[in-house]
Every structure is written in C-alpha cells, then in structure tokens.
Amino acid sequence: MARLEGKTAFITGAASGIGRATAVLFANEGARVVAADISAAGAERTVEQIGANALAVALDVASEPQWEQAMLRATHQFGKLDIVCNIAGIGRGGSIEDVELADWNAMLAVNLTGTMLGCKHGVRTIKRTGGSGAIVNVSSVGGLVGIADIAGYCASKGGVTILSKSVALHCAQRGYPIRCVSVHPTYVDTEMLDPVAAALGSRSELLARMARQVPTGRVATPNDIARTILFAASDDAAMVNGSSLIADGAQLAGPPSTHFE
Ligand SMILES: NC(=O)c1ccc[n+]([C@@H]2O[C@H](COP(=O)([O-])OP(=O)(O)OC[C@H]3O[C@@H](n4cnc5c(N)ncnc54)[C@H](O)[C@@H]3O)[C@@H](O)[C@H]2O)c1
Structure with missing residues (x-):
C-alpha cells in the first residue's frame, strides 16, 4: 500500500530541487499534494508533472498573511491537512567578518521565520481539520555544526x-497527533549550488570537491533527501519525534580520516 494514502x-519550496522531488514522491505514495513556492510558475510545473490531486499555490513563506491564504486554499481544495514540509530555503555566503546584513536578514526571514510560520499555521490547520501526521523541517x-564561511546560513x-x-x-x-522532525542533508545537487558552481566555473569540479568532504563519496540527489523526508512524514516514523534525521553520507560522523602510514 502507498505510504501516504489518504x-x-x-x-514549500516545491518549484525546485528537494521540494519538487518531495512533491512528486509524495504524490506517487498516494498523497494529495499542495505545491507551494514563491515561484508560482515553478509550482505549476511541479503540479503538471504530478497530474491529478495536486494544487499549486504561490507563497512567500516569510509572509504570515500569505500563509493564512495558502492554508485556506489548501483546505478548501482538499478538506483536511496532515503533513507540512518546510523545504523552501535560500543560501548566501559570508563569514562572521564579512556577512552582509541584508543577506543575514534574508536568510533568517526565509529559512527560520518561514519555517516557524509553516509550523504555526500547519499545526493550527492540521488540528482544525482533524488531520494527523507530521511537520518536517529541512535544516x-x-x-x-558551524561552517566558517556560511555563518548566517548556519x-x-x-x-x-x-x-x-x-x-x-x-x-x-x-496530545495532538502531530510529530515534528528536522532533516539535515549534506550537499545536494540542486539549483541552490548554481551560484557557487558559476563562481568556480565548473559544476562537475564543484561536485567533485564536495564529494571529497562526504565519506560516502558523493553528494546527495534531491531524491535521496525526498525519501528521507517521506520516512519522516509517514507512519513508519511514528515514534520519531523531535529528532534530527541526518542524511549526510557520514559527513558528521567524525573528523576527516587521518591515516598516518
Ligand atoms: N542543496 C543543498 O546542498 C542543501 C543542503 C542542505 C540543506 N538544503 C536545504 O534544502 C532546502 C531546499 O533547497 P534546494 O537545494 O532544493 O534548493 P533550490 O534552490 O533548488 O530550491 C529552493 C526553493 O525554495 C523556493 N523559495 C526561495 N525563497 C522562497 C520564499 N521566500 N518563499 C517560498 N519559496 C521560496 C525557491 O523558489 C526554490 O523553488 C533548503 O531549505 C536548503 O537550505 C540544501
């Protein structure tokens, strides 16, 4: 049986990368899917890829009035809500010495405030509509852990x-039937890497350099992470609550190998 039947x-973030892969995977697992993104056209393309039982919604996750509207549209279309995946995010570089205040504010607005609003309105809507399930937040x-040159992102x-x-x-x-889990990917080959690849002049060189930092030997695909999110959102994870699910190819398992001959 499909794991998200009913x-x-x-x-959120469903127009690209991990969010689009998650929307498509969830639909394949029987879910009705609301694909929300600041890019309305991108969300529409995801819904076209899914076919039936999907709705595209334009949403800036940093805007509370837009969350209220989006929740009303979702429940008007599908009656109840069970799962919210807060996947929308942006990445800007900068160590603590050179981070631009505008970049810091933008990352906090989208990545943190956007996720908080998704949790707030997600919990309220799941409760109000009698749903049960999970909120999955992509961290x-x-x-x-800290990373020196992306202080604001961290x-x-x-x-x-x-x-x-x-x-x-x-x-x-x-006693609400709602779990909440954070998911922690290593590098994922998505559009988020585009500016870094452009600065380096070669995407394959960037991916090769990143893969060397991941003991498993490769960066993640959007589907690798979508499957982790599916586990977190499904009843398979019924006792996984408040946990940090790490999908990092052992990157955080220990310090880089030091093998002295
Ligand atoms: N790619 C990686 O290496 C990586 C690693 C770890 C975590 N992540 C996290 O995974 C999540 C998804 O990233 P991705 O790699 O798929 O990137 P992506 O750039 O492919 O997708 C991000 C999506 O978020 C949307 N978005 C941006 N600002 C928004 C806003 N204000 N409101 C609504 N939507 C907005 C974008 O339009 C885009 O569709 C992000 O939270 C990111 O921080 C990514």
Missing part, C-alpha cells in the same frame, strides 16, 4: 533544529 501534504548539516538552520524540537514537545504534551 493524506494531504503541503510542501542542514549546517544546522548541527544560524538560520540551527534555529530550525531547535524550533522543531519545541514544536514536537508542544504537540506531544497537548
């Missing part, structure tokens, strides 16, 4: 890690 899932390995993703635990406790303590 469920309705609201997925990063950079939400568990701060925003670290916030997502701890926010998720607070949401899980809130729902559990009140």
Whole structure:
C-alpha cells in the first residue's frame, strides 16, 4: 500500500530541487499534494508533472498573511491537512567578518521565520481539520555544526533544529497527533549550488570537491533527501519525534580520516 494514502501534504519550496522531488514522491505514495513556492510558475510545473490531486499555490513563506491564504486554499481544495514540509530555503555566503546584513536578514526571514510560520499555521490547520501526521523541517548539516564561511546560513538552520524540537514537545504534551522532525542533508545537487558552481566555473569540479568532504563519496540527489523526508512524514516514523534525521553520507560522523602510514 502507498505510504501516504489518504493524506494531504503541503510542501514549500516545491518549484525546485528537494521540494519538487518531495512533491512528486509524495504524490506517487498516494498523497494529495499542495505545491507551494514563491515561484508560482515553478509550482505549476511541479503540479503538471504530478497530474491529478495536486494544487499549486504561490507563497512567500516569510509572509504570515500569505500563509493564512495558502492554508485556506489548501483546505478548501482538499478538506483536511496532515503533513507540512518546510523545504523552501535560500543560501548566501559570508563569514562572521564579512556577512552582509541584508543577506543575514534574508536568510533568517526565509529559512527560520518561514519555517516557524509553516509550523504555526500547519499545526493550527492540521488540528482544525482533524488531520494527523507530521511537520518536517529541512535544516542542514549546517544546522548541527558551524561552517566558517556560511555563518548566517548556519544560524538560520540551527534555529530550525531547535524550533522543531519545541514544536514536537508542544504537540506531544497537548496530545495532538502531530510529530515534528528536522532533516539535515549534506550537499545536494540542486539549483541552490548554481551560484557557487558559476563562481568556480565548473559544476562537475564543484561536485567533485564536495564529494571529497562526504565519506560516502558523493553528494546527495534531491531524491535521496525526498525519501528521507517521506520516512519522516509517514507512519513508519511514528515514534520519531523531535529528532534530527541526518542524511549526510557520514559527513558528521567524525573528523576527516587521518591515516598516518
Ligand atoms: N542543496 C543543498 O546542498 C542543501 C543542503 C542542505 C540543506 N538544503 C536545504 O534544502 C532546502 C531546499 O533547497 P534546494 O537545494 O532544493 O534548493 P533550490 O534552490 O533548488 O530550491 C529552493 C526553493 O525554495 C523556493 N523559495 C526561495 N525563497 C522562497 C520564499 N521566500 N518563499 C517560498 N519559496 C521560496 C525557491 O523558489 C526554490 O523553488 C533548503 O531549505 C536548503 O537550505 C540544501
């Protein structure tokens, strides 16, 4: 049986990369899918790829009025909500000495405030409509450890890690049938890497350099992460709550190998 049969899932960042892969995978697993993104055209393309039982919604995750509207559209279309995946995100570089305040503010607005609003309106809507399921927040390995040259990104993703635990406790303590889990990918081959690849002048060289930092020997695909999110959102993970699911090819398992001959 499909793992999300009878469920309705609201997925942000669904126009690209991990979000699009998750929307398509969830639909294949029987879910009705709301594909939300700041790119309305991109969300529409995802819905075209899915076919029936999917709705595209234009949403800037940093805007609370837009979340309220998006939740109303989703429940008007599908009746109830069970799952929210907060996947929309942006990445801007900068160490603590050179991070631009505008970049810092943008990352906190999209990555952290956007996820908080998705949790807030997701919990309220799942409760109101009698759904049951999970909120899955995409953080990063950079939400568990510091990375010197992306200080603001790590701060925003670290916030997502701890926010998720607070949401899980809130729902559990009140007896709501809603879990909350954060997912922590290593490098993933998506459009998010485009500016870095352009700066380096070669995408394959970038991917090769990144793969050398991942003990498993390759960067992740969007589908690798979508399958982790599917596990977190499905009843297979019924006792996985408030947890940080690390999909990092052992990148954080220990220090880089030091093998002295
Ligand atoms: N690619 C990686 O290496 C990597 C690694 C770890 C974590 N992540 C995280 O995974 C998530 C998905 O990233 P991706 O790699 O698929 O990137 P991506 O750039 O392919 O997709 C990000 C999506 O978010 C959307 N978006 C951006 N700002 C938005 C806003 N304000 N409101 C709504 N939608 C908005 C974009 O339009 C895009 O469709 C992000 O949260 C990212 O931080 C990515």
